[in-house]
Amino acid sequence: MSDLAAPMKTSAPLSGVLAKALLSPFWLRVALLAVVLALLEFYGRVYADPAFMSPPSLIVKAFFTKIAPQEKILEALWFCVAQISAAYALSVVFGVLIGLAIGATAFSRTAFLPIILLLFAIPQVALLPLVILLFGLGPAAKIAFGFSHGVFPIIMNVVAGMRDVKELHLRAARSMGASRMETIRHIILPHAVPSLFTGLRLGMTMTLLGVILAELYVSTGGIGYYTRVFAESYDPAPLFALTGCLAIIAVTFNELVRIAQNHLTPGKRRSPTLKIPVKE
Template sequence: MKKLIGPLGVVLVVVLAWEALHLAVGSASLSSPADTAVELWQMLGTASFWDNVAETGRALIYALIIAITGGIALGVLLGINRMAGTVAEPLLVNLYSLPKVTLYPLVLLIFGLGLSAKVAFGVMHGLIPILVFTMNAIRQMKPVYVRAARTMAMPFPQIVWHIVLPAIFPEIVAGMRLGFSLTLLGVLIGEMFASQKGLGYLLTNAMNLGDIGTIMSVALFLTLFALTCNGLLMAADKRLKHR
């Protein structure tokens, strides 16, 4: 029960601040928490809303698979080869600092409108953080593990699978937490610019129509979804570190 007091207190403060801001600016600019919850409940009962959720979910799953597998694979290669990692890290950080929206015309030119562009936006946001987490975790791992494996003439795939990945698995989960949030953000941005379906498109359409209720309802749904997934990953992270 004590563990719930902190999160419930944060939720209460956010709701009160939201209600106060609603009273200050009015319904035309910001709907109240109660009105938003009612409208979201009504939206959950429509098939069109779940079609958009399914479209976003499909793009998110594909983007996460590519970002996680690619980030871990490249992170392992750059982490074990310390020289390559030292050279690549500043390049990756500078590349990631570029505003992804500036690459929007290039992404559309390569992938076109639709699912591929949304997945590409998601991977662009999520891959590099997972890569950097994995690479730095291997750098902090005791070198004696890899040296002992090489002394025993273990093949490289076995070194990675049986020694490196188990040693850095908690750090990989931590990187996946950050990568998940950023990949979701990338997919939503992709839907805003390069899609005619999905929650990002739903948000953009509501903004064009000035539909504050829909904007707030979709934002609330995305917030609850992201917090739930992040909470599950955080619990897994704590459990792994404890073990």
């Protein structure tokens, strides 16, 4: 639409403009969420058995009366945050290093990638009791289990990113006299960044899964203890509130990685490509 036509449009009724704004996907999503919450509130207050279900308003109240004042629970939540951070940091460092080592040459890739894929295909929950047996009930086991979940997606995506470099770019670098190290530094690594971030996001999801699985499995302390206490005492409001806290922690971690991705992916900073008209 041209700018000249814009003043004509303002004469349209305001309600129409408002309706258009409210029908945007974002506001419809907000409305959907509000409807779901309202339905839960209604169901929770009118029909549900209070031993199993709790309306959202009471869950928020339970957070302030039963979760926030208890320092032990807050400490357990902070422990959870620290374990996720540690497990993720280890996953990123080892995932990138192993990924670079495996992706460096075609030989190491064909030799070691199948081993990584085989290890990744193992359902790791089967190993959870073993990990607890080896590392004990403390944070070490949770960090180890989060790490073993998070490291594989990062390795695989680093290797995939390094593999998919266009042959043309490699040949151009070689013909201009680039050494092997220079090719890796200037061609392969920048090319692998978008794929690396895919791996980092998947790695975060998996790290969260690993740490939370281990937390729930160990029921003598930490989050797993409190969820069990609340569930067994048929007190759903604080259980939902605690779960909500964990969900907020998970969403925050995911968002941090996403924001990092948006800021650091080179595609956004790349200078605009020259468009040369081609005659057919």
